C-alpha cells in the first residue's frame with residue numbers, strides 16, 4: 001500500500017483554522033497539509049471538532065480565524081456551492097424524495113454551463129456502476145439497506161469529480177462486520193478514482209486501515225500529531241495520542257541521572273538514549289503491552305524489570321492481556337501471544353510473575 | 368390473569384370505537400337528517416316541512432320524496448350555457464369557491480415564509496412564535512371581525528383612514544370597507560393560522576443536513592428551495608390548503624360584515640333559505656350538494672398528498 005499518499009507537494013493546506021461556537025472552541029488553530037491523492041484520516045474522540053474541521057473545508061462553517069487553500073486556490077471567499085469539494089455526510093443525507101439515480105444526478109444538474117441530459121445520465125450510470133448500485137437506480141433511499149445507502153451517498157459525492165472528497169464518519173452507521181469489509185472496498189474505490197480524501201473517524205482501527213496518514217485531534221480541538229499509522233502508534237508525540245491509539249502502559253516520573261524515577265517503583269527505569277530529556281524534567285514512559293515480556297522468573301540482562309502478581313487475564317484468542325499488579329500498587333498490562341506457553345501451563349490469577357522490557361521499547365514523552 | 372387482558376381488549380375496543388361513534392353521532396346522523404329535509408316538501412308549519420318518510424294509517428312506512436330543490440339546482444346547471452339566465456345558487460357557489468381559492472392562495476403565499484421562519488428559528492423561540500400565531504384565537508372571532516370593521520371604516524373615523532389623513536397622505540378618506548378587498552383581508556387574516564400550523568409541522572421536520580448536502584452539491588439557495596424544501600413540505604401545503612379552503616367555502620360572516628352585500632355567498636344563500644325564505648328543503652339540498660362536492664376534492668387531495676414526492680412515513 002505504499003502508493004497511498006506519496007504524491008508531491010501540499011495539495012490542501014489548512015492554515016491556522018479555528019472555529020468558535022460561543023464559548024466552545026471547536027477547532028483550535030489547526031495547521032495541516034494534505035498531499036494530492038492521499039487518504040488522510042482525522043482521528044479523535046467524539047465531540048473533539050472533527051466534523052467542524054471538515055465543515056470548515058466544505059464551507060458549511062466559516063472559520064473564526066485562518067484560511068484554507070486547495071490546489072493553490074484560497075477557498076475562504078467561496079460559498080459551499082462553489083467549492084470544488086464534496087462531502088459525504090455522517091448520516092448520508094440522501095434526498096428522501098428522489099430516486100437513487102436522481103440523488104446521484106443532483107450535483108451534476110447544478111454544473112454550469114449545463115451538462116446535456118445524456119451526459120448526466122452517462123455519468124450517473126458510471127457512478128452507480130462504480131459502487132455497484134446500477135440495479136437500484138430507480139429506488140428511493142428508504143428502500144435501501146444501510147450499506148446500500150452508504151454506497152449511493154459515496155456515488156453522489158464523487159459524481160462531480162471533486163478535487164477533494166470529505167468523508168464524515170462514512171461507515172459509522174454500518175454494523176461491525178460490514179464495516180470492516182467496506183473499509184478496504186472504500187479505499188480501493190477512492191484510489192481507483194484517484195481523488196484526494198479527508199476521512200473523519202473516531203475509530204482508530206478504521207483510521208489505521210484506511211488512511212495513509214492520520215491526524216490525531218485532542219478533545220479541545222487541537223491537532224496533536226500527524227503521521228503514518230505506524231508512526232502515530234510506535235512514536236506517539238504525547239500522552240493523549242499514546243493512550244488514544246491502542247493501549248499503553250504509561251509511567252510518569254522525573255528524569256534523574258538519565259533514568260526515570262517513578263514514586264511507586266523501587267528502581268528507576270532505563271530510557272533509550274535517543275531523545276532522552278534533560279535531568280530534572282518531568283517525563284512519561286509509554287510501553288505498549290506487546291513490548292512487555294512476562295515470565296515466571298527474573299530475566300537476565302533486562303533493562304527494566306519488576307515483580308508482580310497476576311491480577312486479571314483477558315483471553316482474546318490470538319493473545320491474552322495479563323493485568324499484573326506491581327509491588328508499588330500500579331497495574332501494568334502485558335500482552336502475550338497464547339502460543340507462547342507451548343507445553344508450559346500459562347500463569348493464572350494470583351501467580352507471581354516478572355515483567356521486563358528493553359529500554360528502546362519504551363517511548364519517552366514530555367507532554 | 369384473565370381480567371386485565373379482558374380490560375385491555377375492552378380499552379382497545381373503545382379507543383377504536385370512539386372516533387366512529389363520534390362520526391356517526393355528529394356527522395352521519397345529522398347528515399341523514401339534512402338529506403331527509405332536502406327531500407321533503409315545504410309546509411307552513413313548525414318545522415316548515417313534511418318529511419318524505421311517514422307512517423301510514425295501515426302501519427306501513429311510506430317514502431314519498433320531493434326532489435324539487437335538486438331539480439332547481441339541475442336546471443341551473445342546465446342553463447349554464449345561456450347567458451343572462453338567473454342562477455342564484457350556482458352564482459353563489461361560484462363566488463364562494465372563488466373567494467375560498469383566493470383566500471387559500473394568499474394564505475399560502477403569506478403563510479409559507481411565516482411557517483418557514485418559525486421552523487428555522489432557534490428551538491426556544493419557536494414555542495413563543497407559535498403562541499403568537501395562535502394568540503388571536505383567544506378573543507372571539509366576531510370581535511376580531513368587528514375590529515377589522517373599525518380599522519377599515521371608510522369614513523374619517525376609520526382608524527386607517529384617520530392615520531392616513533393625519534399623516535397628510537390622503538385628502539379624502541379611502542373606501543376601505545364594504546368591498547371585496549376588505550373581504551379578502553378579513554378572510555386571510557382569519558384563516559392564516561390554519562395554513563401556518565400544518566405547514567410549520569412539516570417544515571420543522573425538514574432535516575437541515577439535506578439542505579447542507581444540496582448546498583455542498585452545488586445548488587444555489589433558490590434551487591435548494593425548489594428542489595428540496597418545497598417537495599419535502601408538499602404534504603404540509605396540501606394539509607394547510609385543505610384546512611383553509613374547506614371552511615372558507617362555507618364562510619359567510621366575513622363576506623357579510625366586511626363585504627358590500629353585492630356578492631352572494633353560498634353560506635349566505637343557505638342562511639337566507641333556512642331563515643327569511645322558510646325554504647328548508649332548498650337550503651338542505653344545497654348543503655347536501657356542498658358536502659358531496661367538498662368530499663370529492665378532499666379524497667383527491669388526500670390521494671395526491673400520499674403520492675406526492677415528499678411522502679414519507
Ligand SMILES: Nc1ncnc2c1ncn2[C@@H]1O[C@H](COP(=O)(O)OP(=O)(O)OP(=O)(O)O)[C@@H](O)[C@H]1O
Pocket residue numbers: 021024025026044045046047048049050051052053202
Ligand atoms: N452549530 C454549533 N453550535 C454550537 N456548538 C457546536 C456546533 N457544532 C458543533 N458544536 C460543538 O463543537 C464541538 C465539536 O463538534 P463536532 O461536531 O465537530 O465534533 P465531532 O468531533 O465531529 O464529534 P462526533 O464524533 O460526535 O461527530 C462540540 O463540542 C459541539 O458541541
Ligand SMILES: [Mg+2]
Pocket residue numbers: 050051052090168169
Ligand atoms: Mg462528527
